[in-house]
Amino acid sequence: MAKPGIWRAALRYVLIIIVVGVFTFPTYWMVTMAFKPRAEWSTAAGTIYWVPQNPTLENFATVLTEYQGQFFRANQSSAVPSIRSSIIVSVGGTLFALLLGTLAAYGLSRFTLETGDLPWYIALGRLGALVVVLLPFMVLWAYLGIIRYWYGIVTFTFLGIAADQLIGRLLARYYKGPAGSLAFSILQLRMFPPMAILIPLMIMWSAFRLVDTWYGLVAVYGVVTFPFVVWLMKSFFDEVPRELDEAAIVDGSSNWGAFIKVVLPLVKGGLASTALFVFILNWSDFLVALLLTNRDWPTIPVFLNTLVSSEIGAQHGPKAALGLLAVIPPVVFGLIIQRYLVRGLTFGAIKK
Amino acid sequence: MASIRLEKLRKEFGELVAVEGLDLKVADGQFAALLGPSGCGKTTTMNMIAGLEVPTSGDVYFDERRMTDVPPGKRGVGFVFQNYAIFTHMSVYENLGFGLKVRGCPEAEMRRQVAKIAELLQIGPMLPMNAGRLSVNDMQKVALGRSMITNPGIFLLDEPFSNLDAAFRAYMRGELKRIQREVKQTMVYVTHDQIEAMSMADQIAVMSCGQLYQSGTPDEVYNRPVNIFVARFIGSPNMNFVRCTYQAEDGRGFLAQKNGDARLPVDDRRRRLLEERRGSPDLILGIRPEHLHVHPQETPATLWRGVAYAMEPLGPKTIVHVQVGRDVVQVIAPADYRPRVGEPQALAFDLEYMHIFDGSSQDVIR
């Protein structure tokens, strides 16, 4: 058994090295480029430098300091504002999503039943009915000219909630089965191509003067990533036996008290992991930031894009340096929470 | 059908030695039991016979052909796992036929064989059902059938009935034994239940801590255990053990109880053995509860005197715990014998049934 075993193991090892090597090479390339002095930037065959000969930090300096004219667009002095923006917006979005999502997840975990399949056409039909019902109202509101004001929007929103409840009740009367679920709606969110709602979102945001502000971006990030929070935290809450809640209540605590004092501390680890997971998602966003920011609050990916497209000469070094800075948080956080990555990215459907 | 020979099998898992110096022979058509407590290495040994584990050293022979390098699937061995391991995503039919399917057996032939096995095990109507939904008892039948269908020369079963309910377990034991006798199938059966081993096996191999202590017929391991472990493991309730030392007086030998005053005369044969041996002066005397007789009054046959310490009425019989000196021995008494605690008791037994063990090496001194 020993001899064929060794050959097999060796072959496997070689394969692993090759595959992992191939997958690591682009990252390696970016990392080394960030440390290469200008003289080594060439990527042409024959003059390429596989390993930096004279590693330097000047690329980082270029990208992080005030530097007019030669490298940056006139109205953007360094990458620092974009780094600041990315940090604030990602953290804010994460907190917002966590707040909304954890509450909803706890509700879903404790107060709903799993009753089997929800027919997909029912869920769709309900959505469609809602749109059809509300559309005339939208036009009416617009015609009346009130939709552009905050009270118009707020009243319309309440109208929407009411319509949704009505449809839900109607459906429950004629269709004996689960007629809809917050859980599934949340999942449906992920189906939308962002482009589909970004234009009206942009319009809405400019009406509220939220464009190119950090809070405007935080709001969108929060909503976009909140489904992940719900699914992740629900799976964590499900792991806490319901008896603990009940015991706390029997001991005289209120519902909120049970939640905050008993259950939450038990999912601290899950909460932290979810926070990191969502942070990575927010940090990595490009499209939303692209459309909703301009001069004041571009995030790192947006800034990187302007660099790439505005550049005439090949300034590989500084761009790679910025790229490297940009990927450090997600990579570090990702490795910290690697146990939960599968759970998060499959909406809790697969638990390792 | 094939014979099995294990030669100096040894298996290490890192620092841990799971099996050591194991020699065993199972004749063709024999039913052998590997008996021992959990963790004694019996399952590891079984896995080595099957090929699922590779021995660190030593060899496995089937019909004197060296099998140590042959991969598990090619040894012609049927294996029934403790947790059945049936394929829960397949039907019963597919489970039973799996062994044939992977050999490229044609469809019609497979159908025939599966029907035959299903008939034998009385699971015919379940063939189209999903195997994952069966009751535990039926799952075990499927596991058996699945291994049987390829007519393996050797059958290995790893505590196959330990998860079944008691009544069904007894039934399956009977069925298995019947099939084995009919087909003259060589079987190796792992269990920790000595009653099972005693009732089913032609040969019992008693193991503990990776070592094979004794291999023999049920009669042999019952009547002539080689050490205290085997003596204690076989038989229920367990054998009684009393510490004593040897005393010689007036040309006669006695065993004197250490924790009391009881004295037993020994016959000449034993006297000679005890005087000529080297070894620890500490001795342990063993006598089975079923070989002891208890009376409320002394008789000329009485060897020990004691008081009733406890009593377990078991219906068809009673177990009486008698305190002799500071030792307590168990005696099997008739169902209506119900002494009160504290009442004096007299014990008698046939000295032929007595075993003497070395106090430190734990081996027997005949």
Add this chain to the structure above:
Amino acid sequence: MNNTRTFAASLTMPAQVVLLFIIMFPLLAEVYISLTAWTPTRGGNWTQAYQFWDWGRNYLDVFQDIAFWQAMGRTFLIVGVAVGLEFVLGLGLAFLFMDEFPGKRIFYALMLVPMMIVPAVAGYVFWLFFQSNGPLNAIVSLLIRGPFTVTWLSTDFTAMIAVIIAEVWEWTPLMFLIMLSGLVGLPEEQMRAATMLGASFWQKFRYLMLPMLKPIIVIALVIRGMEAVKIFDMIYLMTTGGPAQATETISIYMYKVAFQQVRWSYSAAAAMTVLAIMTIIASYALRPLQAPAAAGPAQAAGPNSME
């Protein structure tokens, strides 16, 4: 018990309100706009778009727009090929990583890294990579000992390949993770039983592993497919849909229509069409997720939630 009801409601209400607000409202506004012929250049605020009421002629235009359907086709092509590759690679890698070997943890961590690289940054890196005088061509030149100067990003066919490669690079780790967790969860005793019955590795794979992994595989493919359709970041940075429209996926198409051609109502109609198509496909495809996901009417919360 009322206390519990309001508690449950207050837990889920904020989320529902936010959802309704940020999803419903833009959605309805989008439908509204799509039914008109309004664009910002035509004047007026969007709320006055009713003045350009068109009864959905935009939708007709969308159906007849070749570029739109081509973009859809390209999107599905890229998604199909990329996700397929990711799956095969991920599964293969999972098999390689099943047992222990020296340095496993390091290789494992390295294997996870691509997934966590910001897609925009990855887009930039691959843009650099696929330059005609870039590292990739340099490597190939080394291997074939001759000049190799394919202009990856300027040729239709190769640009598509480059984009697919970038996508596969980024997301294979996810498939790898999922497949690995699936493989590790396979019941070991059943595998041993199959071995004892004489099954070869491929027989075990075909009759045991694949069927047992099927649920996980389906979930992985569906989720990955759903997310892949939205692909934007990397393509935008690598080719912006070019050369010409060779790598124009549906997201890029909509972006161009909205911001380069400034045809907002048309873009809204296109967006709605895509939304409808994707929602139908995805709802249908998400059925495997529903068994653990579906929730019935809330018991304690009563009918005052979105149930």
